[in-house]
Amino acid sequence: MNHPLACGRGAARTASPLRKDCTEIELIWLEKRLEHWIRFGRIASERIVSRKTRIVAFRPDAVVAFVRWSANDFGTVHSRIDILRAVRPGEAYTTAPFVRPGGELLLSIQGWPKVHKVLETIDSIEAEGLDPCDVAPEHWRHVHNRLSAGEPARAYTVERHQAWLKRKVLGQ
Template identity: 90%
Template sequence: MTHQPACGRVRSRAADPLRKDCTEIELIWIEKRIEHWIRFGRIASERIVSRKTRIVAFRPDAVVAFVRWSANDFGTVHSRIDILRAVRPGEAYTTAPFVRPGGELLLSIQGWPKVRKVLEIIDRIEAEDLDPCDIAPEHWRHVHNRLSAGEPARVYTAERHQAWLKRKALGQ
């Protein structure tokens, strides 16, 4: 097993050439007010900024689900889930709040009922013993389009995953 250095775990930004290649996501947790969390994704490094804030980094091509929720005294104000692929240096990307520099946006859903559906879809994928980080990116685009149109998304099965892995192998 080879060990890959993390995206700037110890050294400063200027001293670490790998860090500039990573995508960073700022996570904030103020109980029942602002809650940002990673639903899935392989974190390469983590930096604690304060008791309420930390920054996690992802290597290029990592797929991550980033959930943001906020509320006031009257209830939920905003809920959103973004599933994105961390980009390589020089690749085009979409900017997203709290994501630096940005990523290839595979899914972006707002509103708690739709966000809950995405979380349920992720749970079903995991129930198939599949890692949501590894499934076909086209499936996340499909889920985004179907939920945006108010339609149910196709189920991602182990058979679909095997087909994706075969297509991916042909492309490499």
């Protein structure tokens, strides 16, 4: 039985109002040609469309890293990572391919060398014992801006995270 608050198949059959609240991302895998995957994010539900396609849903305010990669016979053609926050109904959002309806774009980087640096940044955050889903949104914007300018980004440490959590509590 599906959870009554799920965004998935059960919600679709019953036309649950929460379904409209979820942000959906289409994941595709065509071996050695096209890959879309989630690097991090708390998936609320998943719907398998075919052997090569599935759709995952995220609740409002969830932060997710969505990676897209494609290649041809000569190598990688395109690589991109977007880190976005799933929006609430009525909030403004940025559209992104394969993301419905869209999200608040915190980071958007193209090109394998820069995408690789973002993946290393995510790895270093996890090495600190932190979940990238919980990182301050400002840090993802900082990483985006620094990499876009060809500069290294500041490390996200436990101390920075504690400061973010305190600011978050004060803002509520």
